[in-house]
Ligand SMILES: Nc1nc2c(ncn2[C@@H]2O[C@H](COP(=O)(O)OP(=O)(O)OP(=O)(O)O)[C@@H](O)[C@H]2O)c(=O)[nH]1
Ligand SMILES: Nc1nc2c(ncn2[C@@H]2O[C@H](COP(=O)(O)OP(=O)(O)OP(=O)(O)O)[C@@H](O)[C@H]2O)c(=O)[nH]1
Ligand SMILES: [Mg+2]
């Protein structure tokens with residue numbers, strides 16, 4: 390693990406029990422390797438290493454810590470800092486219904502997350518309505534209909550309408566007329582480089598002005614996480630959902646996405662069942678990335 | 681004697697950066713840069729263009745070191761598609777059905793994902809698109825039972841290719857890995873299928889985790905081939921280098937979109953050229 394490797398580096402360099410230019414170089418190399426291996430984006434790693442080096446060299450010697458402990462603390466603190474504080478809660482809109490829209494790349498987990506959100510929010514006593522805006526993927530509408538049924542929330546789809554902007558507007562009207570607290574809009578997976586589809590999601594957002602635009606990102610995403618996040622951010626992303634974190638991915642994409650957008654990671658998907666949605670804890674994430 | 685182009689630190693750094701940004705991974709990138717550096721010093725390419733061609737060749741060679749793809753055997757071939765959640769299995773099967781049917785095969789599909797909402801409905805739509813028969817049961821049925829039924833139906837109709845869809849699963853879920861083993865066992869031992877293959881579908885936007893996926897899926901069911909999806913995005917799929925340095929297996933196809941025709945045979949040189957950007 391990273392902390393064991395650090396121990397080895399500082400131990401063999403002996404030294405006078407403080408961080409020096411020479412022992413920090415090897416520690417930074419090890420850190421770079423650890424972060425790249427954890428799928429943190431190359432540019433983000435470069436920036437992070439520079440920050441850590443500056444902090445390490447400028448650090449007051451803490452008499453109570455060995456150089457190993459001190460360096461590790463600097464890394465941990467900087468990672469937690471970069472990942473943002475915890476408990477960025479989901480916002481409620483100024484009037485009913487509050488609208489949440491989910492967007493992201495193909496297969497990232499939007500429809501399933503929609504179901505999880507539906508279940509979570511209805512358990513809090515909210516009247517929830519779910520509407521699919523994915524008119525492309527085979528059986529996508531049916532998938533959300535089944536998911537809504539399983540999570541005990543209402544489902545609305547205006548039959549025959551194949552314009553996502555129009556479907557979204559009708560869903561809002563239906564939610565208003567029937568006194569729903571929360572409307573969840575599930576969108577089709579799309580590539581950030583597909584200009585036509587990015588224009589579609591901009592049009593939907595502009596038409597219904599969601600309180601939350603949640604970018605759903607697969608937790609196993611590699612270097613591409615920065616490209617995805619940077620391209621989606623301008624449509625008005627308000628928060629990130631990182632999915633499939635129940636596997637053994639180190640989750641470096643979290644750092645990349647946070648760095649690229651500055652937006653809070655609001656939720657973590659931890660399984661396929663509809664209760665598998667947790668709030669984000671940066672310190673747990675850091676242990677995972679540094680493992 | 682022409683002057684060779686300089687293989688200096690700047691070249692190595694730029695090359696390593698291109699590899700890292702393509703998800704090649706830190707240790708594999710370092711290995712590859714060393715290999716390229718020593719080969720380039722030996723071959724002494726005359727200019728930047730020749731050097732680039734040499735780099736592409738070396739990368740392609742690593743990719744082609746995987747075993748060659750096995751052609752389909754006579755009689756019934758069963759291909760089980762497996763992979764993590766959302767990687768593109770169902771869509772890839774839809775594309776393969778059309779491709780193999782166009783090659784004159786009698787194709788059938790088996791909807792062995794009996795877990796996820798609307799999974800069978802999704803595959804059913806793909807089956808209709810290429811007009812091939814599909815065997816499915818209701819949600820919650822035993823996937824091995826669907827496989828068994830599908831094999832019987834395939835034999836009855838004289839099909840020579842049965843492609844089975846399975847539910848997405850993480851390789852860390854040991855009970856689900858056992859489920860895959862059971863489906864294979866039922867096909868091979870119970871139904872006596874002689875030509876059974878398992879293809880692992882990898883999403884090219886995924887980083888290092890794809891390596892773990894090959895390792896752990898492979899421990900459950902031998903991986904006969906890989907399919908790399910979503911190469912129409914900006915991800916480069918470089919993780920395949922570390923995979924192919926460890927295991928010998930062909931990359932059969934590359935998914936380049938969501939439509940029926942968006943499936944290309946894997947080409948090592950084109951892949952390597954695209955990777956270098
Ligand atoms: N293990 C695990 N699987 C997940 C998680 N979230 C979603 N999935 C699975 O990932 C797969 C894809 O999920 P979907 O909800 O269909 O993804 P999507 O983003 O709506 O896909 P598209 O609409 O095609 O873009 C399904 O098999 C889900 O069950 C998670 O947190 N953990
Ligand atoms: N852009 C692009 N999208 C793809 C490609 N292959 C699949 N997809 C999309 O990725 C999403 C997931 O595809 P599926 O075929 O449902 O994936 P899966 O592995 O069967 O998912 P689960 O069964 O839920 O595990 C869908 O929106 C597909 O249209 C590809 O090559 N390029
Ligand atoms: Mg969906």
Ligand SMILES: [Mg+2]
Pocket residue numbers: 769770771793799845846847848
């Ligand atoms: Mg599927």
